[in-house]
Amino acid sequence: MLTSLADHPKPSHLPVSDAVRSFIPEGQLIRGRVVACSGDAALSVALSLVAQATQEGSWLAVVGVQHIAILAAVERGIALERLVLVHPPQQSTEWSTTVAAVVDGFDLIIMSVPRGVSPSDIRRVHTRIQARQSIAIIVNNDSSGIKSSQLFHPDVVLHTTTSQWVGPDQGAGFLQHRDVRVQVSGRRVPRPTEHIVRHIG
């Protein structure tokens, strides 16, 4: 595996769509990094982050994310033929073995970290992500699991807060898009920034 990696060096980053480029640091997804998405648009933003890369041939594994709607993934532009959903066991060691095996084969991983995963298991997965040069996106869409995901020391943290929904009007219309405040911070972001983004979905 290592020799084949050396033979065909991978490009150091994956493409993102124009809408995402406006707020993601350095305008692209950099391999080997961990991005954490939190707040009330976490999953939707995570799907938008990876959509362009799946269109261009990268495989996406969604690991342990409950209740994800496939139709929403389609609408964000994810190439479904390269999407695989994995439901890993919740027990710490088994979880890390499974996720490490997933990381081996996929460029992009969207995952939720279950409660009670030990720091050493997290470190093991993190090391594998860096060695294999994958990109992990950790989604916290509810309060559970926040602590475990912080153990990852994410390179980029995207915290989303919806400021306004546009569309419904006391019985008329329908939801069309929303204005999301994205606070960008993290280990690799020297100066935290804040963006207001018009986000669909």
Next chain:
Amino acid sequence: MDGECHDLQSTSFVTLASSSSNSVTRVAVIYCADWSAVAASDSSGSLHAVVHAQRVISCTPQATVAGVRIGMRRREAQGACPQLVISVHQPERDRRSFEPIVSAVVEVVPLVEVSEPGVIVFATRGPSRYMGGDDALAAKLHAVVGDALASAGVTAGVRFGVGIADGRLMASIAARSSAHTGAPVVVPVGDSEQALVELPVSVLDDVGGIQREVVSLLERLGLATLGAVAELSAATLVARFGPVGQELHRLSHGCDQHPPIAIAPPPDRACRHIFETPVEQSAVVVAVAHELAEQLVDHLTTNGVMCVRLYVRIESENGERSERVWYRVEGLSIAAMVERVRWQMDAFIAQNTLTSGIVALRLAPDQLRHNEGKQLDLWGGVTQADEWAQRAITRVSALIGSESVVVPEWCGGRDPGQAFVLVSAVSTDLERRKEQVAGPQQSWCGELPTPTPALVYDEPIAVIVQDDEGKPLLVTGRHELSASPATLRMASANAAPYAVVSWAGPWPVEERWWDPTRRRRLARLQLVITRGDTTRAVIVALEHGQWWLTATYG
């Protein structure tokens, strides 16, 4: 390695190395009509149809009598026959329920090929010598299959037939006509080409695997029978139809669709794995099969050929063995080979004759054809990323079970949670995913407007929606709200209520109003709710007087 090939040829099946490209193998076909519907229906005399992507793909004879036809839309079929029981297409179920019939036939003929559930194919040379002629063999098989169907609990409703002829096409046609008459059909040696002459070209579509458009074009060109096609030279057909012309020429002369390769096979084409310690888990065998299939396909691809028929043998420590031949006219990819090993392994376990662990697994290409280089990607075939991902899928499935690694497949529906079903990733052919995930472009009536919420709950959460005065919100028979929604709170917890900022809808759904047990009537609303400094958009649905939180824009 020489020994390996010799070993393979000693089974009566293989005629490959000696055959010239036009010689035709004598083949027997056992055909059970509409197997999917038979497998899905539980009692005789039932009106049953199997639906895939909203089209009927198989139905029981009783349903055919009631006016249901293959290819109908689900709605049309229900219109033609309101009592029709409809089930979803489950290839695994078909395969599993066909297994008793296959094992009964294997008692008579050791090595058979199951190309699809409901069809068994094998070469008759050895078996018919043993039985004393094709007629005796056909009669024996007919009795065996009849008994097997009866003892498997499948009753007289199923039509089945046995056909023996030269070449796959004629044997399949003979089996089908035998299913109609109820007696085995044997076409004498050398008569098959003559028997084909009178047949209409539509059999090429039904049985031969030629695309419907091509067959329809033949009809419009005035070539109504196979005899008329056979009179044309191969060059003429290729000039008009391209590569398909070659296939038409071969089929109309009673040959197989693709010429088998007559050259001596490359020496190390049989792949074999000996397990050092007997293996009890079928997942491990499947994982090894993946490695073997990779080596095999790699080797074949470098030689410019592909495998259309694969011989698989699994041996246990106590000497039980399972031998099968698998055929796929488009050629077997790595994923397809692994899938077939898994099926065979499942069948082996289901027979209950297995008393010890598996010690040896062997894959050997049994029939090859030239790789016409179906170009999938810029550099041909599969990218590095595809390969890595497929390897990881096999590995993770072996680790945590194949039901925990799933891929979506389109099935359609008006709720965001219904549009896709999740199927096990190892049992799907990942190289054909594009067709499985693509739905038709039209939208469903009653669909919610886009964007779709990212979180859809499998089990909706009970909530209480009230109006300004604290009265429960209702929807009238004309789908109008009793008042504007004002608050929402979870029914289970005593948490503070959310205030409704804004709302849209309702979008009513009335499903299956003609069926008292399965009817559904609900109304859906989009709500923007707020509590403290959080604002969320959700979808709530009212059914049987109770509001449910079904999705969140997460």
